[in-house]
Amino acid sequence: MSRKLVTALSDISPELRPLLILALADRGDAEAMPTMLDAAKTGPVSVRIAALKVLKSLADASCLPVLISIAAENDGEVAQAAKATLKSLPGQGVNADLVARLGNAGAAERLVLIELIGMRRIDAVAPLLKAADDADGKVRAVAIAALGEVAKLDNVPLLIARVVSPPHDEDAPIALKALQAACVRMPQREACAEKLGAALADAPGGAKVAILETLTQMGGKKAVQIVGEAAQSDDVRLQDTATRLLGVWMSVDAGPVLLQLAKTPDHPYKYRAMSGYIRLARQFLMPDSQRAAMCRSALEAAGREKERKRVLEVIERYPSVDMLRMAVETAKNPKLKDDATAAALVVAKKIGGAAPEVLIAQVVREPAKIEILKAEYGVGKKRKNVTKILRRFVRGFPLIVVSPRGYNEAFGGDPAPNVTKKLTVRYKMNGKVGEAEFGENATIILPVPK
Numbered sequence: 001m002s003r004k005l006v007t008a009l010s011d012i013s014p015e016l017r018p019l020l021i022l023a024l025a026d027r028g029d030a031e032a033m034p035t036m037l038d039a040a041k042t043g044p045v046s047v048r049i050a051a052l053k054v055l056k057s058l059a060d061a062s063c064l065p066v067l068i069s070i071a072a073e074n075d076g077e078v079a080q081a082a083k084a085t086l087k088s089l090p091g092q093g094v095n096a097d098l099v100a101r102l103g104n105a106g107a108a109e110r111l112v113l114i115e116l117i118g119m120r121r122i123d124a125v126a127p128l129l130k131a132a133d134d135a136d137g138k139v140r141a142v143a144i145a146a147l148g149e150v151a152k153l154d155n156v157p158l159l160i161a162r163v164v165s166p167p168h169d170e171d172a173p174i175a176l177k178a179l180q181a182a183c184v185r186m187p188q189r190e191a192c193a194e195k196l197g198a199a200l201a202d203a204p205g206g207a208k209v210a211i212l213e214t215l216t217q218m219g220g221k222k223a224v225q226i227v228g229e230a231a232q233s234d235d236v237r238l239q240d241t242a243t244r245l246l247g248v249w250m251s252v253d254a255g256p257v258l259l260q261l262a263k264t265p266d267h268p269y270k271y272r273a274m275s276g277y278i279r280l281a282r283q284f285l286m287p288d289s290q291r292a293a294m295c296r297s298a299l300e301a302a303g304r305e306k307e308r309k310r311v312l313e314v315i316e317r318y319p320s321v322d323m324l325r326m327a328v329e330t331a332k333n334p335k336l337k338d339d340a341t342a343a344a345l346v347v348a349k350k351i352g353g354a355a356p357e358v359l360i361a362q363v364v365r366e367p368a369k370i371e372i373l374k375a376e377y378g379v380g381k382k383r384k385n386v387t388k389i390l391r392r393f394v395r396g397f398p399l400i401v402v403s404p405r406g407y408n409e410a411f412g413g414d415p416a417p418n419v420t421k422k423l424t425v426r427y428k429m430n431g432k433v434g435e436a437e438f439g440e441n442a443t444i445i446l447p448v449p450k
Contacts, residue, residue: 033058037066045078052081061091068101071116072108083112087119095122102127111142118146125155133167141174148178153188153195160199164207180214193222200226209241216245221253228257236268243269247276255280255294263301274298274307282314292322299326305335312336312343319350321359328362345398345445352442370394370446371428377407378415379422386411390425398429400444407441 036058039051052070055063067089071082099122102113114131117124128150131143144162151159159182162175186192196211203211212230215223224246231242243261246254254276261273281294291314298311312330315323327344331337344359375390376383389411393400402410407423415421423438427446434449 033060033063037063040070040082041066045075048078049081052078052085056085056088059085059089061089061094061097063089064094064097064101068109068112071112072106079112083116083119086112086116095120095124098122099124099127102131107136111138114139114142114146118142118149121150123150125150125152129158132162137168137170140168140171144171144174144178145181148181151178151182153186153191156182156186156192156195157199160196160211163210164199164203176210176214179210180217183214183218186218189218189220190222193218193220193226197222197226200230205237208235208238212238212241212245216249219249219251219253224249224253224257228254228261231257231261231269231273232264232267239267239269243272243276247272247279249276249280252280252284252286252290259297259301262303271304271307274302275310278307278310278314281311282317288318288320288322291318292320292326295323296326299330308333308336309339312339316343316346319347321351323347324351324359328359331362345447348443349438349445352439368396368398369430370396370398372425373428373433374426375423377411377421377423379419380416382416382419384411384413384415386423398446398448400446402444 036051036054040048067082067086071079073079128143128147134140159179166172183192200211227242230238258273258277262270295311302308315327324347327340331340372391375387377386393402408414421440426435432449
């Protein structure tokens, strides 16, 4: 069948050839490989690309000359398809063959071979270093980029050197990308950070910034330590860069460093550090106890009310008894009373019955004129009017404490057994009408109507 399909390939219209080629690909028959190579060489772009995709599963080392030649063509779309096939080409000795061809390759094919060494991550640092010093800027650029894909820990100083003092100024941005690519994929992350840190002291200003940015992309304890030390240095530019980078750190490892900076009285970026610290508490997964501890530290260290208000937003977002306790304590600050009280009420509502009433009472102790207009308890059509009952529990505070045994006892029975019910309340507080809904047995705290 494959032979018949191959024979038919030359007889059908170019528009239908890609479909026939895909049919051959589904069969996975090596008998079709020579025909696919011929189809990939010349003809309509769609046919050539379809053939190259098929060759991903059919080609072997014998196809290297043809595929390399196609990859070196000026047609970008076809060339990229050929490179994709070469990147995934299996077979013993393919990597060694690609490196061996470098010596006698023409200019265009040489660029392809260097790029493929990087794409396939072939251990060929020496020829890449030689190409990285080539007189041709295109060759240097491709070689440096490939070094970023193949470099090992021992090669990191070579990449650092090309960032710190590039032989050609135009190569510096490429070298930085290569250094970052190498460091991010390096399995020995802490050792790699050590090498970057060692180069930081003698690097010129712009290179220092590049090294700090690389450390930030890597992450890890050593990286955050080095960036933190830069933030505490006497160099204003480093202080600016390091605190900015710590502010976008992608793990809570930066927390202690940011907190220390926020506590430094005369640090020019202490408020930025505090903002970064609060961001960590807000955005990242961590145990509830750790988040609560961070919020407490932030409340204690924050020098401005707006930072404390941001902490209250975190408290609202992650409700717990510890967070409620912090909100209650913060409400004792006259400047934060309203925001902290609102946060405490939100937290209390979210955690429901887990909220200690003694804590809630501390933030809702100011009396209010409250009138229950209508209250219903139940679900769907199985609802009962409990307006008169709820009125008996009102004591002039937004917090309404009913029976400790739950709503069913307080409201005279269960209107819908074995079904989760809700209490809906329409009320008037200090002349303004509000509505609220509470899950079964939730703590009843009437929000202040807007």
